[in-house]
Amino acid sequence: MATKKIETAKDIYQIKVTLLGTKPPIWRRLLVPAELTLAQLHDVLQIAMGWQNGHMHQFRLGRRYFGRPFPEERLMGMTPTENERMVRLSAVLGRVGAKMIYEYDLGDSWEHGIVLEKQLPVDPNTKYPVCTDGRLACPPEDCGGILGFYDLVEAIADPNHEQHQELRDWLGYDFDPQSFSIDNVNHMLLPARRHGKALKN
Numbered sequence: 090m091a092t093k094k095i096e097t098a099k100d101i102y103q104i105k106v107t108l109l110g111t112k113p114p115i116w117r118r119l120l121v122p123a124e125l126t127l128a129q130l131h132d133v134l135q136i137a138m139g140w141q142n143g144h145m146h147q148f149r150l151g152r153r154y155f156g157r158p159f160p161e162e163r164l165m166g167m168t169p170t171e172n173e174r175m176v177r178l179s180a181v182l183g184r185v186g187a188k189m190i191y192e193y194d195l196g197d198s199w200e201h202g203i204v205l206e207k208q209l210p211v212d213p214n215t216k217y218p219v220c221t222d223g224r225l226a227c228p229p230e231d232c233g234g235i236l237g238f239y240d241l242v243e244a245i246a247d248p249n250h251e252q253h254q255e256l257r258d259w260l261g262y263d264f265d266p267q268s269f270s271i272d273n274v275n276h277m278l279l280p281a282r283r284h285g286k287a288l289k290n
Contacts, residue, residue, distance in 0.1 A: 139227030
């Protein structure tokens with residue numbers, strides 16, 4: 090699929106993304122061009138958090154919804170979804186402290202709080218987007234939302250738990266909820282920094 094080059098950034102946003110309902114919080118701090126579209130930001134968030142982009146998503150700001158519009162929404166009397174490909178991050182987070190919600194997987198409902206922490210000048214020696222900090226591993230896909238995630242963490246940590254082996258087999262890999270690597274995230278973001286070629290618009 091053809092992609093559009095990210096326009097030259099005029100400002101850089103430092104945003105903190107926190108997976109709501111997690112204790113201790115699972116979060117990432119990112120530096121991104123303010124002129125990213127929300128569709129491009131979605132791609133960055135998927136990489137930074139560790140999701141696999143296998144489910145629907147939406148952004149929410151008050152009563153406004155952003156994502157992939159469906160004509161049926163108006164027919165069903167629903168609030169129409171604004172096209173995320175047409176909306177820049179700078180248009181929805183216009184000042185430091187501004188917040189919005191990013192929801193991934195409308196079934197498990199992984200809600201992420203996004204807050205604009207700082208507005209920075211472009212550093213010519215830095216390629217964006219980049220992850221600068223974070224904590225803890227992203228939950229596995231399809232584990233049942235926040236409650237399912239913590240049930241899973243409890244079960245795989247206890248060899249005597251009745252679902253221990255079943256859930257380990259379901260995962261198919263050794264999941265460490267404490268793990269997080271900035272280097273790994275930024276390695277995954279590398280294509281996104283090559284003129285935005287990995288970011289859909």
